[in-house]
Amino acid sequence: MDEYIVLNSNKSFKIPFLQGILDHKKIDNDENLESLLKKFAPDKWKYTSDSDRLQAAIDYASYHVNKLGLRGQIRFRCKPMSDNDYGNYDPNIKGITINSYYMSNPDILINTIAHECKHAEQHVRAMNPKTKEDLEFKHNVENYITAEEDYQAYFNQILEKDARKYADVYSNTYKELMKSLGYRFSKDNKEGIRSKIEKAIKQARNTNNNHLSHKREREER
Amino acid sequence: MMKNAIINYLINNLNKSNQRAEDIYNKLSKHDDILKEFYEWVISGQFKNFVVVEGYTAQRLFNETRLEPLGAYNYLIYLRENPQEAKEMLSKGLPKL
Numbered sequence: 219m220d221e222y223i224v225l226n227s228n229k230s231f232k233i234p235f236l237q238g239i240l241d242h243k244k245i246d247n248d249e250n251l252e253s254l255l256k257k258f259a260p261d262k263w264k265y266t267s268d269s270d271r272l273q274a275a276i277d278y279a280s281y282h283v284n285k286l287g288l289r290g291q292i293r294f295r296c297k298p299m300s301d302n303d304y305g306n307y308d309p310n311i312k313g314i315t316i317n318s319y320y321m322s323n324p325d326i327l328i329n330t331i332a333h334e335c336k337h338a339e340q341h342v343r344a345m346n347p348k349t350k351e352d353l354e355f356k357h358n359v360e361n362y363i364t365a366e367e368d369y370q371a372y373f374n375q376i377l378e379k380d381a382r383k384y385a386d387v388y389s390n391t392y393k394e395l396m397k398s399l400g401y402r403f404s405k406d407n408k409e410g411i412r413s414k415i416e417k418a419i420k421q422a423r424n425t426n427n428n429h430l431s432h433k434r435e436r437e438e439r
Numbered sequence: 440m441m442k443n444a445i446i447n448y449l450i451n452n453l454n455k456s457n458q459r460a461e462d463i464y465n466k467l468s469k470h471d472d473i474l475k476e477f478y479e480w481v482i483s484g485q486f487k488n489f490v491v492v493e494g495y496t497a498q499r500l501f502n503e504t505r506l507e508p509l510g511a512y513n514y515l516i517y518l519r520e521n522p523q524e525a526k527e528m529l530s531k532g533l534p535k536l
Contacts, residue, residue, distance in 0.1 A: 333536045369528065
């Protein structure tokens with residue numbers, strides 16, 4: 219519990235343009251979000267210290283905590299997790315965990331933090347349902363399907379779809395902003411670590427095989 | 440008998456509710472061969488590898504991914520019903536947020 223950093227959703231955290239605004243379309247014009255996202259610019263990020271990266275992640279998470287109107291405290295931490303686990307939200311302790319591996323990948327980090335903050339909001343709404351959507355969240359919280367038992371159903375359940383939809387807005391905003399600053403993003407940014415490792419191993423094997431076959435050829439000559 | 444064994448396994452071993460267990464069984468039962476192999480796994484604890492979809496068996500999925508045995512059999516259904524998407528997810532390492 220102590221390793222969490224507490225995000226406060228009180229008024230002292232000032233994001234004047236976005237306080238209480240839930241219309242995603244207004245984000246494009248928001249200077250505060252823009253300045254937060256600029257901290258994640260790939261060339262800057264590469265040379266940003268771990269503590270500054272953590273601070274940028276906390277500021278960005280705090281932005282979502284405020285934007286989503288979360289009352290009370292949400293905990294936040296980064297720690298090593300399994301391959302391809304980007305992060306999670308634990309409603310029992312109101313804690314967001316981000317896989318520290320992805321602290322080096324601002325693109326994934328932007329998406330994951332927004333996604334987990336949205337899960338925090340969904341759980342709050344499910345606890346005290348007022349709308350039809352809140353009731354759907356409640357039903358899904360009570361009948362949550364894990365990725366391990368049925369990946370397809372996990373991916374398509376309402377809590378995950380809703381969190382992806384919310385996070386994608388920020389991913390797109392980030393990408394558009396970065397594009398406007400001259401950055402380019404490859405499609406394989408979200409490729410899993412394991413598949414990247416497998417590719418690297420295959421490549422190494424091929425290189426090694428080529429090297430050995432050349433060596434054999436030379437010896438035969 | 441097969442249904443009872445599977446439902447009992449889901450309720451008693453995986454702590455699923457009666458309704459969720461029924462839902463899981465109904466999904467599996469749409470693919471007879473996958474259902475039967477899952478039943479074999481429930482009673483023996485061993486993968487029989489009868490069913491191969493897009494080059495994958497349940498055992499391979501279990502060994503190479505985060506999937507639990509039930510998840511591996513459900514993934515065979517995914518591979519059969521939506522092979523392109525299912526293979527794309529595998530290539531991404533079944534990411535979890």
